[in-house]
Amino acid sequence: MAEPTEVKELSPAGAGSRVTKEAKPSKPVLRPWVRALHRDFGYFVVGLTVIYAVSGLAVNHIADFDQGDASFVRYSTSHELGPLTGDDDTLAKTVQTKLGITEKPKEVFRRGENELEITFENRTLEIDTRSGHVDDDGKKPRFFLRFANWLHLNRGKKAWTIIADGYAALLLFLAFSGLVMIPGKKGFFFRGLVLAGAGIAIPVVYVVFAGGK
DSSP: OOOOEEEEEEOTTSOEEEEEEOOOOOOOSHHHHHHHHHHHHHHHTHHHHHHHHHHHHHHHTGGGSGGGOSSEEEEEEEEEOOOOOSOHHHHHHHHHHHHTOOSOOSEEEEEETTEEEEEOSSEEEEEETTTTEEEEEEEEEOTTHHHHHHHHTTTTTHHHHHHHHHHHHHHHHHHHHHHHSSOGGGSIIIIIHHHHHHHHHHHHHHHHHHTOO
16 A cells, blocks of 8 residues: 655644545546446447347247248239230330330240240249239348348358458457456456356356257
8 A cells, every 4th residue: 555645734723734645546547448448339339230140049949930930921813914915025025114124034934825934033933824814923132131131141252251350359348348447346357257157157057058069
């Protein structure tokens, strides 16, 4: 402990007197930097954390989605376009124009004399050219989940791998910096040690009792 220092103060009567005060302890240098970085990195990864958390919930409950597809919602509808004439390419262009489809077909296939099938990336049209009846079956991207799952499952390949690795490194920093941010009884060696131990125990106990390998 630092030695007490003396400071001179005036008594109410005006005579000089000596009173003692203890010197203030030096402030920690490292902890403020850790707290500042923890705060700023926490702000920085909010967007990525939401993406991975929402996508993770969707993947965990994949069986609850239609046909086990969390990224797309299936639909089936029909259209009445009236009798259609012309060769296969002409028919395909006519149907696309009437339905407002600008996507280029993957395949135009003649299934029978009056049956034409047009296949797109996420959509198939089965057409009765005689009546103009069209069965339209396909899938549409689910709002937010489609793009979140695309990123979470690393469909972006190499470029996204670098970003995902950086995000993982930041999560590790947030985890370990959180252990030393607060001193005293609310810090790691008191309350923090208990809570961190409980958090570590959850996956360990589950693996042991669930027979995970």
